[in-house]
Every structure is written in structure tokens, then in C-alpha cells.
């Protein structure tokens with residue numbers, strides 16, 4: 321892939337990802353996000369995870385439906401992006417907002433939820 325990377329999978333071995341039910345292969349995170357549909361009963365959410373060194377990472381927990389109907393889950397994060405100033409201007413933030421919007425939140429609600437989490441980070 322070239323150009324902007326919207327998400328970094330939590331684990332490099334996350335992709336290619338295989339659906340255990342139908343065997344479909346998602347080569348990378350963009351295929352995973354574009355070739356699946358949102359899961360309404362398990363909304364994607366933001367999670368904070370403490371690291372061994374005491375710092376925190378912000379993860380987006382994403383639930384998606386495979387074409388066969390199976391539920392797939394993946395974590396995305398970008399630690400480096402989150403530690404930089406101006407996170408709100410970055411593509412990652414916009415992408416997170418878009419995914420949260422798919423869960424039924426308004427853009428305003430999604431942005432507020434993300435900003436609140438990011439603020440909590442800076443206070444730690």
C-alpha cells in the first residue's frame with residue numbers, strides 16, 4: 321500500500337485475516353473495512369490499554385460482518401500518531417470518527433467521544 325495509512329493493525333500478523341466461517345481473506349485493514357458491513361448490536365468502541373512501560377495506547381475495537389454473516393473483530397491503533405501534537409488534524413482521527421458514525425453516532429458525538437479520550441490521555 322502507498323499513500324495514507326488510515327489504521328495500523330494492533331498486531332502485524334492480524335492481516336491477512338481469514339474468516340473462519342467462509343474462508344474469505346482480507347489482505348489488509350482497508351479491505352477489511354471496505355468489504356465488510358457494520359455490526360449494529362456490537363458497536364465499535366474506543367479502548368485504552370495500559371502498556372508495560374506505563375504509557376497508554378488508544379485502540380479502536382471494530383466489529384464487522386463478513387459477507388457470509390460471520391462477525392469479525394479487529395483492534396486498530398496508532399501509538400505514534402496519538403503521541404504527536406495535532407492529532408485532531410490527522411487522518412486517523414477522521415477515520416475513527418467515520419467508523420463511530422457507522423454505529424449510529426452523529427459526527428459531533430463521535431468527535432466529542434474521541435476528543436474526550438484524547439484529553440484523558442494528556443492528563444495521565
Ligand SMILES: [Zn+2]
Nearest residue numbers: 339342386388
Ligand atoms: Zn465469512
